[in-house]
Amino acid sequence: MLAGGCLWANGGSDSSGDSDQLSVILIIPGNLGDKSFFDSANSGMEMIKKELGAKTKVIEAGTDSTMWEPALYDAIEGNWDIIITGSSMSELLNKVAPDFPEQRFINFDTTISETPANVYAMFYATNDVGFLAGTVAAAITGSNLPLAKKDDAIIGFLGGMDIPGINDFLVGYIEGALNVNPNVKVLVSYAGDFGDPAKGKELTLVQYKAGADVIYNVAGGTGLGLLDAAKAVDAYAIGVDSDQAMLFSETDPEKAEHIVTSTVKQMGQALLRAVRLHQEGKLPYGTYAVQGIVEGGVGLAKNKYYNSIMTSELKAIVDEAEAKIVNGEITVSSAFGMSSEQINALRESVSVK
Structure with missing residues (x-):
């Protein structure tokens, strides 16, 4: 399910003009090691690096929200093709993104449906x-x-x-x-x-x-x-x-x-899919995509423990x-x-x- 107006990706070249290698940075408003939300996003970055050959970096911005805005501006100044962030940083991202119309952003988990023209946003039907x-x-x-x-x-x-x-x-x-x-x-x-x-x-x-x-x-x-x-x-x-x-x-x-x-939340797969679409020039920026059960964005882990207990x-x-x-x-x-x-x-x- 998509909402909003579209600005299509313009391919995967490095915005600095120095390389054709796609470059992607993830800013986490917290820290890795939670074996949950942020680690799931990080797994997506690992897949992006392995499967798409992208240059990647992960920034742990911590829980001090005063550090999030400087981290976002540092990433913008770093000439990354795609900046991925979201969750608690969604409001900040939507405030900053319109000031940098040539920069592409992916909001990996948001509840804010209003999406700037250079942001692709995802919401999970929790x-x-x-x-x-x-x-x-x-x-x-x-x-x-x-x-x-x-x-x-x-x-x-x-x-x-x-x-x-x-x-x-x-x-x-x-x-x-x-x-x-x-x-x-x-x-x-x-x-x-x-x-x-x-x-x-x-x-x-x-x-x-x-x-x-x-x-x-x-x-x-x-x-x-x-x-x-x-x-x-x-x-x-x-x-x-x-x-x-x-x-x-x-x-x-x-x-x-x-x-x-x-x-x-199939966050890793969702990020990989979004970045691949960007690379192909097909990611509809300016839209808000709902990732529900029907879309395969969320579901239950029916693993060996589930099958043994239930x-x-x-x-x-x-x-x-x-x-x-x-x-x-x-x-x-x-x-x-x-x-x-x-x-x-x-x-x-x-x-x-």
Whole structure:
């Protein structure tokens, strides 16, 4: 799905005029090592270098937002063909990009649909994939799985911050869970930080103790603490952005065995596809592309752990929900179309009284 006016790519020559090699730089408003969102974007850069032969560079701009604007201007002055950034830097990018009409930008994850003429923007339908996570969680709670608590239907959610981008996952998660079990309860915690695993572990240990069978990680690096907690108390977790079970399959297989699935943004493939289109002169700058389940932009990681933990009956519940989203039978609400009062009401409706 595309929106906006188009300015087509003019090929892949180096803007400095010194080389025909395509040059691409990624600015991350955070740090690598989260085994989630930013690492997924970095994997795209590795594919761009390997498959397209591009000169690449990754800048970790950190969590201090005052450093993001200088990092962006440094990249512009560096004469890169394409500058990739986004997420928390989306507003800054949209402010700066019009001042440099010859520079090409890719916004790798944004919720802002207004797109400058020299920016190609991508948005991932996190509400849809959150719905699938909620379906998995509600199918597990009360089931006969070995780590499921059979008395109360309680699941959990850990968000990095109480912001629309995180609550979009939450809205889908709650709706997906209610679609399976209208009596399910959802414990919700926000860490207020995307880089504090200790806080993530602390919050989720409380949720597990309160009866949650499975907790959904939507907290970036903070969520690594959730995965630690799941291993520590022998409980289920759902990962986010990357296939987090497979990321730990060799280094910490016991932890991986507690991660039922992950809601995956195919960010690496999306970036590779976008840069390849730029190289071919076909990338429609000035547009906003939605990457949903139908487009293959988001989905569940149905890996060996998922297939081992989930019974055929539980997998059938998930497959049915996914099919109904694809064929339009289920339309998932989005936090981006809801007021804070509506989101609060939804949270309250599934809270443990």
